[in-house]
Amino acid sequence: MKVGLFLGAGASKPFDKPTTAELQSKLIGRSDDLNDEILQSFLLTYATKDIEYVLEALKDIRKFSESIGGKYFFEKGKNGMFSFNRGGVPFDSFVENVKIVEKKVEEAVYKNYRWNRHFNDALVKIYNDIFGYLRAFNEINVFTTNYDRAIETYCHLSEDNYRLFDGFWRKRPENEFSIWKDYFDDPIVSGDNRTSLRLYKLHGSLNWKQLSDGTIVKTIEESKPSDTNFSRNMVIMPTRSPKDEEEEEPFRTLKGRFRKFMASANACVVIGFSFRDNLNDIFKDYVNRGKTLIIISPTAIRDFMVNVIGEKEDGDHLPSIVNNDIQVLDVAGSDNPHIFLYRKELKADNSAQLVDTWKSVIANIQKDKKG
Secondary structure: OOEEEEEOHHHHHHHOOOOHHHHHHHHOOOOOOHHHHHHHHHHHOOOOOOHHHHHHHHHHHHHHHHOHHHHHHHHHOOOOEEEEOOEEEEHHHHHHHHHHHHHHHHHHHHHHHOOOHHHHHHHHHHHHHHHHHHHHHOEEEEEEOOOOOHHHHHHHHOOOOEEEEOEEEOOOOOOOOEEEEEEOOOOOOOOOOOEEEEEEEOOEEEEEEEEOOOOEEEOOOOOOOOOOOEEEEEEOOOOOOOOHHHHOOOHHHHHHHHHHHHHHOOEEEEEOOOOOOOOHHHHHHHHHOOOEEEEEOOOHHHHHHHHHHOOOOOOOOHHHHOOOOEEEEOOOOOOOOOEEEEOOOOOOOOHHHHHHHHHHHHHHHHHHHHO
16 A cells, blocks of 8 residues: 655745745835845736745746847847836846845745744644554555655654655765765665655655756755855756756656655555645646545645646636535546545644545555455
8 A cells, every 4th residue: 555645835834934825925025125126026027926926926027038029028128118206117137136036035935934933833733643643554644745854854844753764875974064965765674664754745845956067966054055166956946837947857756756656556645735836736636547636725625626636716616616625536537536635724633633534545545455
């Protein structure tokens, strides 16, 4: 029996980590300089529904400026001006302001998603419930698009029960960094009865960096590095899909591991994920094969129906079902319901109750397999 756990942004809400829409709201406010005013103009425009749209808009302008057409536009239109309360910005220099604004948003991502140990108790409560059940399947496989270190922190706090494998390898304890080796092996250690927990961070982590020689390392620093030995951070910022970095390492390998896992998984529990990602082709293939998907999110029904199935937001029957707390579906044409949508938010005071709902669903799968 193979069961996976997939964590989206909503899975970290109990630890005060904002969703992308909430992060946009947090950034709306006063502007102290021209670049702040430019950022506010992006945050407040009708076209940007959340921070993914904001960063996508900034990226679009930057990429356009680097294209042949963009270079022509900014050269011929350099006498044109963007108008702001603090003054006008010429077309040809606006791109530099956009790059500064983009960095401001990235810094906000690091500030808002780094781990706060004040939430350790809630973390332990929730994942004692979740992993306490999943460890019955001998190993735990966690896939996430989150950058925060919730799972790593939990494993550190519960190191007597879990061994963490996250793709990185530290050859000797005195080595400064762990190095990306795509290392998820489980060596047999005599007398070690801990459960193996494999963590696949599909969009990177706040503490992953790339050295100037190309080596990808895991550090203890959850911030953008000032050390010149680092060339960049290994995080896929929240933009609309497809995301350019997904074809780079280690992200390509991690996505491949997710695809391989889902090809043979019997059930997957998804918490707090909106399905607005380039991973949807994997989920679509999975459910079309009649496999069991359990989704926990306040917007689970709408997210699945619109973003995975392709229903229109104003579809005839969509408004009538999104008001239900639970929806059970069969999308594989097998007359066997295998999609379980729970319109609930994960919290410390309901995690045990939510796990009980999965138990009954997965127990039925086990019964069918034995039958």
